[in-house]
Amino acid sequence: MLVETIRLALRAIARNVMRSILTVLGVVIGVAAVIAMVTVGQGSSEQVTRDVAKLGTNVLMIRPGQNTMGPRSSVTSERPFDLGDVAQIIRDLPQVETASAAESRQMVAVFGNINHRTTVQGVGNAYLVATDWPVILGRSFLAGEEQAGRAVCILGQTVRETFFGAANPVGEKIRLKTMSCEVIGVLDSKGASSFGTDQDDTVMIPVRTFQRRIAGSTAVNMIYVAVREDVPTDLARSAIETLLRDMRRIDPGEEDDFNVIDMKQLATMLTGITDVLTGLLAAVAAVSLLVGGIGIMNIMLVSVTERTHEIGIRLAVGAQARQVLAQFLVEAIVLSLMGGILGIVLGLSLAAAAARFMAIPYTPDPLVVIGAFAFSAMVGVVFGYLPARRAARLNPIDALRHQ
Amino acid sequence: MMQDSPPLIALQGITRVYGQGEAEVRALDGVDLTIRTGEFVAIMGPSGSGKSTALNVIGCLDPPTSGRYLFNGVDVAGLDRDQRALLRRHYLGFVFQGFNLLPRATALENVELPLIYKGLSRAERHDRAMRALDQVGLSGRSHHDPSELSGGQQQRVAIARALAGAPDLILADEPTGNLDTHRSVEIMELLGQLRAKGGLTIVMVTHEDDMAAYADRIIWMVDGRIARDTPTARGKSHAG
Ligand SMILES: Nc1ncnc2c1ncn2[C@@H]1O[C@H](COP(=O)(O)OP(=O)(O)O)[C@@H](O)[C@H]1O
Ligand SMILES: [Mg+2]
Numbered sequence: 001m002l003v004e005t006i007r008l009a010l011r012a013i014a015r016n017v018m019r020s021i022l023t024v025l026g027v028v029i030g031v032a033a034v035i036a037m038v039t040v041g042q043g044s045s046e047q048v049t050r051d052v053a054k055l056g057t058n059v060l061m062i063r064p065g066q067n068t069m070g071p072r073s074s075v076t077s078e079r080p081f082d083l084g085d086v087a088q089i090i091r092d093l094p095q096v097e098t099a100s101a102a103e104s105r106q107m108v109a110v111f112g113n114i115n116h117r118t119t120v121q122g123v124g125n126a127y128l129v130a131t132d133w134p135v136i137l138g139r140s141f142l143a144g145e146e147q148a149g150r151a152v153c154i155l156g157q158t159v160r161e162t163f164f165g166a167a168n169p170v171g172e173k174i175r176l177k178t179m180s181c182e183v184i185g186v187l188d189s190k191g192a193s194s195f196g197t198d199q200d201d202t203v204m205i206p207v208r209t210f211q212r213r214i215a216g217s218t219a220v221n222m223i224y225v226a227v228r229e230d231v232p233t234d235l236a237r238s239a240i241e242t243l244l245r246d247m248r249r250i251d252p253g254e255e256d257d258f259n260v261i262d263m264k265q266l267a268t269m270l271t272g273i274t275d276v277l278t279g280l281l282a283a284v285a286a287v288s289l290l291v292g293g294i295g296i297m298n299i300m301l302v303s304v305t306e307r308t309h310e311i312g313i314r315l316a317v318g319a320q321a322r323q324v325l326a327q328f329l330v331e332a333i334v335l336s337l338m339g340g341i342l343g344i345v346l347g348l349s350l351a352a353a354a355a356r357f358m359a360i361p362y363t364p365d366p367l368v369v370i371g372a373f374a375f376s377a378m379v380g381v382v383f384g385y386l387p388a389r390r391a392a393r394l395n396p397i398d399a400l401r402h403q
Numbered sequence: 404m405m406q407d408s409p410p411l412i413a414l415q416g417i418t419r420v421y422g423q424g425e426a427e428v429r430a431l432d433g434v435d436l437t438i439r440t441g442e443f444v445a446i447m448g449p450s451g452s453g454k455s456t457a458l459n460v461i462g463c464l465d466p467p468t469s470g471r472y473l474f475n476g477v478d479v480a481g482l483d484r485d486q487r488a489l490l491r492r493h494y495l496g497f498v499f500q501g502f503n504l505l506p507r508a509t510a511l512e513n514v515e516l517p518l519i520y521k522g523l524s525r526a527e528r529h530d531r532a533m534r535a536l537d538q539v540g541l542s543g544r545s546h547h548d549p550s551e552l553s554g555g556q557q558q559r560v561a562i563a564r565a566l567a568g569a570p571d572l573i574l575a576d577e578p579t580g581n582l583d584t585h586r587s588v589e590i591m592e593l594l595g596q597l598r599a600k601g602g603l604t605i606v607m608v609t610h611e612d613d614m615a616a617y618a619d620r621i622i623w624m625v626d627g628r629i630a631r632d633t634p635t636a637r638g639k640s641h642a643g
Binding site (some may be wrong): 004008011015016083269306309313314315316317318319320321322323394396397400403 | 422459462464465466484485488491492493495497499501504505506507508512516517519520522564568614
């Protein structure tokens with residue numbers, strides 16, 4: 001009888017093509033939307049988590065001015081640092097592994113007839129250590145080059161590809177403003193930052209070179225500090241604050257005219273933001289699930305008259321209520337299964353494509369897949385089954401009257 | 404000798420009331436009727452006199468409001484829904500006034516429907532359904548949907564469906580209403596043949612005197628009551 005029931009259900013599905021397609025579609029939309037959105041959300045979270053892990057050593061950022069985040073009103077009113085300050089931090093604080101100034105400016109770099117707008121950074125080797133960013137081709141700055149402010153540069157992967165493709169650029173010369181600059185190395189690829197900017201689109205030159213040839217000032221507006229691994233970041237932070245207050249002669253009771261940012265803290269905050277984002281995506285997905293569910297419900301309810309009449313006919317020719325219900329239940333299950341499987345395939349494909357496009361990890365969660373599937377299938381089964389159950393409880397003659 | 408076994412159908416004081424208060428309609432108002440196995444009974448009467456309601460009650464599709472209904476001596480009131488379904492499945496064949504065919508199923512599938520619930524194998528179902536379609540002259544239309552068939556053809560599919568299950572009792576509500584005289588006579592002859600083979604009982608609602616003449620007995624209904632119950636010429640000759 002079960003085989004017969006399944007056969008009956010399949011025949012009913014084939015007969016009611018439109019109804020079947022719409023039901024399947026409702027399930028597909030619900031399942032695919034949830035899987036795609038939640039997977040993308042979790043992928044971005046995972047990306048941030050990996051970024052945080054990549055920070056590795058404990059890094060602190062020091063900037064002039066009180067404002068921790070956001071735009072700063074004017075640079076001049078906030079006394080900048082200078083290279084002496086950087087040297088003193090390294091020299092006086094045992095908690096500090098190393099430190100580097102990090103100045104940067106957007107400008108056009110030129111090689112041959114190619115112009116490319118990029119971020120030129122004036123840094124020391126210590127910056128590459130602090131940010132855990134190795135040179136994979138050529139070499140980093142020599143002490144002499146840093147001291148003398150020589151016109152040498154290390155290229156990020158994006159700039160290297162733009163100018164040289166796969167060729168080895170070491171020994172070539174590029175131009176920054178009027179400065180001709182010898183390429184001495186290429187950085188490892190770092191990928192997009194948590195903010196979505198391409199970190200590999202950069203040219204690094206010694207900070208003294210930057211000050212003399214590009215900025216025309218000895219000001220330092222950013223110091224990167226790598227804290228020794230065995231020292232808690234908070235301890236290093238207060239040591240730096242104490243030292244800087246002393247160096248900058250800030251009276252007790254007066255506020256700092258600089259601020260120290262903990263990169264790990266920043267990253268943790270970003271994780272919080274992406275968690276909110278994931279939550280939002282999940283909410284949107286839940287709405288899609290609901291929409292899909294309502295779609296299924298509507299189709300089932302719209303076809304209730306027709307179904308009731310059909311059930312009347314079956315009862316009249318001798319079907320028992322439970323046989324009719326079994327048929328409708330199997331029909332609902334088969335449609336939900338078809339929709340669910342299609343939805344899973346579609347949802348995972350969408351998520352994979354989005355992950356590629358957004359350069360985030362693709363981490364499908366079986367729990368989400370099962371959950372979305374279970375919900376849609378439940379809606380399909382419940383709303384496929386309930387109207388049928390009501391109809392099967394009628395007197396056959398009353399069911400037959402629905403036409 | 405028939406007197407010993409119980410009648411196939413015994414209605415005693417059957418009423419069927421629809422609606423309540425002002426809107427109350429007594430579709431059946433105290434019907435007493437006995438039909439023996441093998442009889443061919445025609446029910447006639449004006450529209451709204453309760454003919455269809457009587458068939459539905461006899462067919463266990465509609466429960467009576469009061470009164471006793473014995474089928475083969477069994478009180479139908481004592482049967483639950485599933486048992487009534489089994490009764491329909493194994494003893495009854497319906498030809499409805501409005502055909503009641505599945506709209507998105509072929510003629511063949513419609514005729515096979517009762518056979519599915521009888522638990523017949525696919526091959527046997529197919530054979531029996533094709534034979535029934537052949538009997539009503541529609542074997543060439545077996546793969547057409549009802550929407551592709553004329554009213555008369557749909558009616559014949561409905562008749563084939565009632566015949567296919569080889570029931571003991573056929574309940575037919577104006578089965579020749581959409582057929583021309585030639586077809587109507589064919590169907591009546593067919594019913595006559597099936598009856599001759601043995602046992603088949605027929606209760607048929609009709610407006611046509613010509614068709615009623617094929618019955619043994621004509622029951623006249625007026626306002627939910629049986630006004631007259633008379634044997635036909637054919638019935639008299641059978642009895643004699
Ligand atoms: N489901 C129903 N609800 C209310 N009234 C009904 C219903 N079915 C039949 N009736 C009424 O019962 C009476 C008998 O109907 P019916 O048996 O169909 O008559 P006939 O078949 O003789 O034309 C009519 O007055 C009809 O309007
Ligand atoms: Mg009628």
